[in-house]
Amino acid sequence: MKSTIAVLEGDGIGPEVIQQALKSLRAIEECFGHQFQLNHGLIGAAAIDATGDPFPEETKNLCLKADTILFGAIGDPKYDKDPSAKVRPEQGLLAMRKQLGLFANVRPVKSYKKLLHISPLKEDRVKGVDFVVFRELTGGIYFGEPRGRSEDGSKAFDTCQYSIEEIVRIAKLAFEAAGSRNKKVTLVDKANVLATSRLWRETVNQLAQNFPDITLDHMFVDNAAMQLIQNPGQFDVILTENMFGDIITDEASVITGSLGMLPSASLGAELSLFEPIHGSYPEVTGMNKANPMAAILSMAMMLEYSLSMTEEAACIEEAVERCISEGILTEDLSPDSGYGTSEVGDSVARFIQTTAHANTKKSLKH
Numbered sequence: 613m614k615s616t617i618a619v620l621e622g623d624g625i626g627p628e629v630i631q632q633a634l635k636s637l638r639a640i641e642e643c644f645g646h647q648f649q650l651n652h653g654l655i656g657a658a659a660i661d662a663t664g665d666p667f668p669e670e671t672k673n674l675c676l677k678a679d680t681i682l683f684g685a686i687g688d689p690k691y692d693k694d695p696s697a698k699v700r701p702e703q704g705l706l707a708m709r710k711q712l713g714l715f716a717n718v719r720p721v722k723s724y725k726k727l728l729h730i731s732p733l734k735e736d737r738v739k740g741v742d743f744v745v746f747r748e749l750t751g752g753i754y755f756g757e758p759r760g761r762s763e764d765g766s767k768a769f770d771t772c773q774y775s776i777e778e779i780v781r782i783a784k785l786a787f788e789a790a791g792s793r794n795k796k797v798t799l800v801d802k803a804n805v806l807a808t809s810r811l812w813r814e815t816v817n818q819l820a821q822n823f824p825d826i827t828l829d830h831m832f833v834d835n836a837a838m839q840l841i842q843n844p845g846q847f848d849v850i851l852t853e854n855m856f857g858d859i860i861t862d863e864a865s866v867i868t869g870s871l872g873m874l875p876s877a878s879l880g881a882e883l884s885l886f887e888p889i890h891g892s893y894p895e896v897t898g899m900n901k902a903n904p905m906a907a908i909l910s911m912a913m914m915l916e917y918s919l920s921m922t923e924e925a926a927c928i929e930e931a932v933e934r935c936i937s938e939g940i941l942t943e944d945l946s947p948d949s950g951y952g953t954s955e956v957g958d959s960v961a962r963f964i965q966t967t968a969h970a971n972t973k974k975s976l977k978h
C-alpha cells in the first residue's frame with residue numbers, strides 16, 4: 613500500500629524521538645511491502661524561528677494533502693519564561709487541532725508487567741491497568757469566546773462553551789471503543805457546578821440508549837482525580853471535555869511510571885494526527901536520553917487508525933514489548949541500562965524485522 617505521511621518533528625526532543633519512529637516505519641515498509649512517502653513540515657518554535665508563524669500555511673497544506681500526520685512535540689523554554697510573548701509555540705498546536713478538525717484526543721494508558729516497579733503507585737494498584745481516555749480537543753474553555761482582559765487590565769476572562777453536536781461526535785467514538793473493550797464508559801464532568809457539564813451529562817445519557825451493551829458511569833472530575841490514583845484498574849473508557857481531559861491525562865500518564873511510554877491519537881473526521889504524550893523535554897534535548905517508545909507506539913497507532921494496518925501495528929507493539937523484556941530501555945525506565953534513544957530505536961526496528969520474518973515463515977508452513 614502507498615501512503616503519504618506528514619511528519620512534523622517540532623521542538624525539543626521531538627526530532628530525535630520521531631527519527632526513531634521512522635526507523636521502525638522503514639522496517640515495516642520493508643517487511644510488509646508498503647511505500648510511505650514522508651513529507652516534512654515545520655511547527656512550533658522551529659516554525660516561529662523560520663517563518664514567524666507557529667503553524668504556517670505551508671505546513672497546514674502539507675497536512676491536508678497527507679493521509680495521516682506523525683507529530684513530535686512542541687514548546688521552547690524561551691517562551692515559557694516570557695508570559696508577554698505575542699506568539700507562542702503552543703498556539704501552533706491549538707491552531708492545528710482546530711483548523712484540521714482533530715476533535716477526539718485518544719490517550720491509552722496501559723501497564724507493562726516488567727515495568728510495574730517504576731510506577732510511583734503500589735504494584736498491586738497498577739497491575740492490569742488498561743484504560744483509554746477520550747478527551748474532546750477542539751472545544752470548551754480552550755477555544756470559547758469571548759476571552760481576554762478588561763479594558764483597564766484588572767480582570768481576565770475565558771468562556772467554556774459546548775454544543776450538543778460537539779459532545780455527540782466524540783461520545784460516539786468513546787462508546788464504539790468501549791464496545792471492543794470492556795464495555796464501560798465513565799463520563800468525567802463537573803455537573804454539580806457547570807452548565808456545560810450538565811449538557812454533557814444529558815447528551816451522553818441520551819446517546820447511551822443507542823449502546824445498550826455498554827455501562828455508563830458518571831464521575832465528578834475531582835473524584836476522578838482521586839480514583840485514578842486509588843483504583844485505576846476500575847476504568848475502561850473515560851470520556852471527558854477538553855480541560856478536564858488535559859489535566860487527568862497528565863495524572864493518568866504517571867500511573868504506569870513513565871510519560872515516555874504513552875502514545876496518543878488526535879482523530880478528526882477526515883484526517884488524524886499521532887503524537888507521544890510527553891512534551892518537548894528541553895532538559896535532555898540532543899543528549900540521546902529521551903525515551904522513543906511513545907513516539908514509536910504513536911506511529912503504531914497511526915498505522916492502525918489511519919491506514920488500517922492492524923498486523924503491522926501489532927508487530928511494532930510486540931517489538932516494543934521485546935525491548936522491555938530484554939531490558940533495552942532508556943534511563944527513565946532503567947537508570948543503569950546504558951542504552952540511549954537511538955539504541956532503543958535501532959532495537960525496536962530490528963525486532964520488527966525478526967518478528968515479521970518469523971511470522972512469514974509460520975504462514976508459509978501452514
Ligand code: IPM
Binds near residue numbers: 858
Ligand atoms: C496537551 C498539552 C497542550 C494542551 C498544550 C501544550 C497546549 O498540554 O496536549 O495535553 O493543553 O492541550
Ligand code: MG
Binds near residue numbers: 858859
Ligand atoms: Mg496536557
